[in-house]
Amino acid sequence: MPRPYSSGLMMRDPSEPVATGRNRRLAHLLGIEGLDRGTITELLTSSDRFVDCNRSEDKKLGTLRGRTLINLFFENSTRTRTSFELAGKRLGADVINMSVGSSSIKKGETLIDTAMTLNAMHPDVLVVRHASSGSVHLLAEKVNCSVINAGDGTHEHPTQALLDALTIRRNLERGLEGLVVAICGDIAHSRVARSNIHLLAIMGARVRVVAPPTLVPAGLDRLGIEIYHDMTRGLAGADIVMMLRLQTERMSAGLVPSLREYYRFYGLTYEKLEYAKPNALIMHPGPMNRGVEIDSEVADDIDRSVIRQQVEMGVAVRMACLTALAGSG
Numbered sequence: 336m337p338r339p340y341s342s343g344l345m346m347r348d349p350s351e352p353v354a355t356g357r358n359r360r361l362a363h364l365l366g367i368e369g370l371d372r373g374t375i376t377e378l379l380t381s382s383d384r385f386v387d388c389n390r391s392e393d394k395k396l397g398t399l400r401g402r403t404l405i406n407l408f409f410e411n412s413t414r415t416r417t418s419f420e421l422a423g424k425r426l427g428a429d430v431i432n433m434s435v436g437s438s439s440i441k442k443g444e445t446l447i448d449t450a451m452t453l454n455a456m457h458p459d460v461l462v463v464r465h466a467s468s469g470s471v472h473l474l475a476e477k478v479n480c481s482v483i484n485a486g487d488g489t490h491e492h493p494t495q496a497l498l499d500a501l502t503i504r505r506n507l508e509r510g511l512e513g514l515v516v517a518i519c520g521d522i523a524h525s526r527v528a529r530s531n532i533h534l535l536a537i538m539g540a541r542v543r544v545v546a547p548p549t550l551v552p553a554g555l556d557r558l559g560i561e562i563y564h565d566m567t568r569g570l571a572g573a574d575i576v577m578m579l580r581l582q583t584e585r586m587s588a589g590l591v592p593s594l595r596e597y598y599r600f601y602g603l604t605y606e607k608l609e610y611a612k613p614n615a616l617i618m619h620p621g622p623m624n625r626g627v628e629i630d631s632e633v634a635d636d637i638d639r640s641v642i643r644q645q646v647e648m649g650v651a652v653r654m655a656c657l658t659a660l661a662g663s664g
């Protein structure tokens with residue numbers, strides 16, 4: 336069994352095959368918290384190679400031939416689930432997409448029993464998304480295959496932060512050290528924000544969050560980031576403007592006065608973007624609420640917005656993560 340290493344990841348026994356170059360390889364990818372700069376850099380460099388592969392005519396590799404990947408999504412997804420499926424298939428793995436809606440979960444089977452049942456079929460990797468923070472960690476302790484967190488509640492979404500970092504790195508042709516990154520919007524409900532805050536801090540970026548007080552979770556100041564409630568001040572001089580979806584489905588009433596008011600004060604428009612650096616990149620993990628957290632024209636601006644590139648990078652990053660976890664080393 337893999338042994339715990341930190342809250343963010345677990346490492347295999349050092350005597351097992353290596354894949355990271357530091358004599359230990361990833362057993363699970365449960366979060367960014369706990370990863371070190373070297374591991375993140377290796378995953379990004381490996382992802383770069385998969386971008387080239389994905390742009391070529393023949394995208395099929397045999398790296399994971401004979402391995403089995405199961406996608407187990409308890410929450411909806413377009414980007415993450417599809418890109419893990421594509422990533423697995425392009426690496427030559429057998430990929431199963433569990434349909435939670437027609438599974439025995441509907442008869443009352445628990446998350447852990449479901450995971451143990453799938454584990455008995457000898458998959459190599461379980462990719463799991465679940466509404467409860469911490470559920471994916473718990474599951475990883477019960478199974479003996481690798482587990483990737485595809486988003487757990489408001490906790491972490493590590494592959495999203497990695498693909499965001501890859502997008503930034505490729506566009507700016509430099510590392511993340513010293514960049515000013517403004518993460519704007521619904522921080523309280525965002526696992527994307529949490530994973531990005533960890534990753535950007537590890538890589539030496541300056542992180543700001545910009546949000547109404549009701550959408551800033553308690554204790555965020557302990558992570559050493561700057562907190563703003565005014566968009567124009569928060570965006571001043573930013574290299575990267577990362578917008579977040581307003582997650583109304585996770586909210587109790589009263590956190591924002593109305594969607595119209597929210598857009599007026601926190602929606603990204605060209606007017607507000609003026610305060611960021613002239614070539615600041617616009618990012619959004621998707622899915623977007625156009626006209627709520629971002630103006631439609633700004634989102635589609637091919638000179639500024641890298642939102643579609645983020646989706647492309649998602650496949651490459653997931654190929655790199657699957658290779659690090661399940662490749663033969």
Ligand code: CP
Nearest residue numbers: 412413414415620621
């Ligand atoms: N960014 C993201 O996780 O998108 P999906 O919910 O579509 O997977």
